[in-house]
């Protein structure tokens with residue numbers, strides 16, 4: 001990924017327009033929205049896009065009066081045509097930052113370039129360990145003693161862009177997938193707003209894979 005050394009023009013001097021892409025429950029979206037409402041993040045969620053019409057996140061958006069858009073993967077013959085539609089919808093929202101929050105699709109290099117690399121994701125593991133699906137289960141199976149979450153810039157790889165924020169949680173001997181996921185999720189809800197706040201304040205740069213705040 002070549003984000004260069006610039007900081008994408010942040011700070012903006014006005015509330016940032018955040019767009020959220022999700023496929024399911026939407027608890028990270030809700031945490032981001034709450035942080036905007038509480039003033040921790042100087043921004044506003046201007047729209048939510050889901051590839052899944054049943055996503056809980058869509059109901060949360062509707063309840064909060066945030067514009068919601070379903071771009072159903074099943075209605076598109078190819079990945080490309082689906083992505084084009086998502087791109088079109090996102091463009092109409094004029095986002096300053098795009099937050100993937102449980103969005104279950106890989107984005108193409110073209111898509112990421114279309115938004116000049118201003119796409120973030122949250123993943124429930126200490127990357128680069130356990131990218132992809134079922135990260136918490138893989139961590140348990142591997143027998144790690146620390147698990148956690150990572151907020152990172154998105155590149156065309158799988159959970160592989162520069163890391164912005166990471167937090168760890170202990171793994172207990174009696175953990176199962178659910179208990180570990182819950183412990184990690186609590187951190188996710190703190191870390192995603194923290195990472196967005198950090199990015200919006202503009203005091204950072206990326207060198208190679210390294211996100212450096214100052």
Ligand code: GRF
Nearest residue numbers: 025026027028102122123124
């Ligand atoms: C979170 O664990 C996130 O890290 C992962 O997908 C899950 C989404 O949960 N990418 P929610 O929809 O935000 O509640």
